[in-house]
Amino acid sequence: KAGVTQTPRYLIKTRGQQVTLSCSPISGHRSVSWYQQTPGQGLQFLFEYFSETQRNKGNFPGRFSGRQFSNSRSEMNVSTLELGDSALYLCASSARGRGDTEAFFGQGTRLTVV
Amino acid sequence: AQTVTQSQPEMSVQEAETVTLSCTYDTSENNYYLFWYKQPPSRQMILVIRQEAYKQQNATENRFSVNFQKAAKSFSLKISDSQLGDTAMYFCAFMKPDGGAQKLVFGQGTRLTINP
Numbered sequence: 001k002a003g004v005t006q007t008p009r010y011l012i013k014t015r016g017q018q019v020t021l022s023c024s025p026i027s028g029h030r031s032v033s034w035y036q037q038t039p040g041q042g043l044q045f046l047f048e049y050f051s052e053t054q055r056n057k058g059n060f061p062g063r064f065s066g067r068q069f070s071n072s073r074s075e076m077n078v079s080t081l082e083l084g085d086s087a088l089y090l091c092a093s094s095a096r097g098r099g100d101t102e103a104f105f106g107q108g109t110r111l112t113v114v
Numbered sequence: 115a116q117t118v119t120q121s122q123p124e125m126s127v128q129e130a131e132t133v134t135l136s137c138t139y140d141t142s143e144n145n146y147y148l149f150w151y152k153q154p155p156s157r158q159m160i161l162v163i164r165q166e167a168y169k170q171q172n173a174t175e176n177r178f179s180v181n182f183q184k185a186a187k188s189f190s191l192k193i194s195d196s197q198l199g200d201t202a203m204y205f206c207a208f209m210k211p212d213g214g215a216q217k218l219v220f221g222q223g224t225r226l227t228i229n230p
Contacts, residue, residue, distance in 0.1 A: 033216045043205065043220035056217045088157060094216045101147050101209060103216050105159035 002027065004093050004106035012112045018079040021109045025072050025093030031055075032074040033103065034066060046089075049074050062073040078111075086113045116141045118209050120221035127196055128229050130196045134181075135191045135224050137206030143167075146210045147170070148182065149218070154202040165189065193226075201228045 005024040011021050025032050034046040046057040049068035051103075067074045073094075078085055088110050092103040117140045125147050126186050127133045135161070150162040165173045177194045193200055206221040 031216050033218075035218075042222045043218075045217050045219070048216055051223075056212075058217075070174065081208075091198065092159075092216060101211075101216075102161055104161075104216065105151075107156065107158045 001086075004080070004091055004104050006089075006091050006106035006109050008109060009107065010110045010112075012114060013081050014114055015081055015083060017079060017081050019081060019086070019111060020090055021076045021091075021111070023074045023076070023091030023093075023106060025074070026104055027092040028100050029095050030072050031094045032072065033092045033094075034074070035090045035092065036060075037090060038086075043090070046076070054060060081113045083113050085111065087111060116143070116146075116210065116219045118219055118221035120204075120206055121223050122224045123180075123222070124225045124227070125180050126229060129196060129198060131196055132192065132194050133196055133226065135193075135204050135206075135220055135226065136191045137191070139187050139189065139206070139220075141187070141208065141210070143210045146208060148189045149182070149207040149209070150178070151193060151205045151220075152200075152202045153205065153223075154199075157209050159205070163191065181203075185194040196228045198228050198230060200226065204224060211221050 007022045031050045033048040037043045048056040052068045063079045068074045088108045090108045091106045096102045119138045145217045146167045148165045151159045163175045203223045206222045207218040
């Protein structure tokens, strides 16, 4: 079956702009989590959505938001971009059932803010 | 809050050798999951191996095995008969059960290079 798909793969934006990233989970998976990866801070959890509801949120400012649609696809939005938002954004999906702990990752979206 | 520490930023071994990557973590939870993920140059994170804290037996997946020491809060990964394709960043990760919630706490990673 198809894996986790993230679009676009690469993005260049200017400071102050906003950006929307998309993640399509594996078919049947209802949980989507987002992570930010930077050389300095490593991999940090942004938030998780399950059944269109945000279930967990990491320690990021309110400029970072997301949503999930009825088909489990998720979008992440960053407003008023800052240079420090340049990162690889990874999306992971899971079935989120009892005992199911494996997260499947997409290839990420590389965001560069100039 | 949980923390995960990988003390080896980089490691390099020859093909066919055995290599061990270290990971320690800090938590007050008694039940949790630990993972090793691999991130090759393609950037896609791939699950290598998983350990449930309530299981005393160390997990094994082909050439990959772990040494899980719960009291010491240590979770090392051993790669036997290393191959060129094992070259990647390796991340140790922690997750506590929360109704199946997917919130992974990652270490800083170890860059592993397998030399021919």
